[in-house]
Amino acid sequence: GQNIDQPTEMTATEGAIVQINCTYQTSGFNGLFWYQQHAGEAPTFLSYNVLDGLEEKGRFSSFLSRSKGYSYLLLKELQMKDSASYLCAVRDSNYQLIWGAGTKLIIKP
Amino acid sequence: DTAVSQTPKYLVTQMGNDKSIKCEQNLGHDTMYWYKQDSKKFLKIMFSYNNKELIINETVPNRFSPKSPDKAHLNLHINSLELGDSAVYFCASSPSGEDSGNTIYFGEGSWLTVV
Numbered sequence: 646g647q648n649i650d651q652p653t654e655m656t657a658t659e660g661a662i663v664q665i666n667c668t669y670q671t672s673g674f675n676g677l678f679w680y681q682q683h684a685g686e687a688p689t690f691l692s693y694n695v696l697d698g699l700e701e702k703g704r705f706s707s708f709l710s711r712s713k714g715y716s717y718l719l720l721k722e723l724q725m726k727d728s729a730s731y732l733c734a735v736r737d738s739n740y741q742l743i744w745g746a747g748t749k750l751i752i753k754p
Numbered sequence: 755d756t757a758v759s760q761t762p763k764y765l766v767t768q769m770g771n772d773k774s775i776k777c778e779q780n781l782g783h784d785t786m787y788w789y790k791q792d793s794k795k796f797l798k799i800m801f802s803y804n805n806k807e808l809i810i811n812e813t814v815p816n817r818f819s820p821k822s823p824d825k826a827h828l829n830l831h832i833n834s835l836e837l838g839d840s841a842v843y844f845c846a847s848s849p850s851g852e853d854s855g856n857t858i859y860f861g862e863g864s865w866l867t868v869v
Contacts, residue, residue: 678857678858685863687844687860687861688797689860690857690858690859693857732797741810742858744798746795746796747795
């Protein structure tokens with residue numbers, strides 16, 4: 646079967662750095678996405694990785710290792726507004742998105 | 755302008771009723787989707803339409819039927835609603851093609867509660 650694993654919940658302090666991990670087992674790989682979802686709202690696109698390495702976009706960075714089936718999302722200089730769920734999704738060999746259950750990130754002052 | 759819009763945002767209805775959720779996108783995308791997000795927060799794809807043709811039909815009950823009058827619309831009709839249908843339903847769209855970077859854009863969601 647196909648599955649995406651990420652921690653259910655994480656807590657971090659405002660101004661700090663947090664890393665959210667995602668491991669995947671899918672039939673083929675055609676890219677990995679990170680989405681942010683605030684409570685009661687729709688998921689919004691954060692980042693996309695298809696090659697190994699780090700993609701940086703402002704305070705957010707995403708890393709991919711295809712050989713390890715592993716990615717992480719790194720959030721720097723945390724702000725209270727970063728409190729949300731972060732969803733990892735992998736596009737498989739049929740170009741279908743397989744979604745993780747999301748990691749709820751709680752930011753404390 | 756909202757890129758992907760769906761209505762209604764909130765819907766409370768009784769078991770056994772039939773209801774529809776409408777979705778429209780103004781992004782010019784060829785592919786539209788319906789996702790269900792249950793209480794455990796898993797996003798599960800229900801249907802995908804590409805150029806008005808159904809290309810994915812996951813194992814959802816046949817009480818759920820997608821209807822696409824044109825490329826910009828994909829409505830979801832649900833017959834004989836059951837308690838387990840209570841969830842958030844997201845409409846989404848993306849460009850077509852095999853470009854792996856195609857990003858999916860979501861609507862704001864429709865909160866369905868069956869009582």
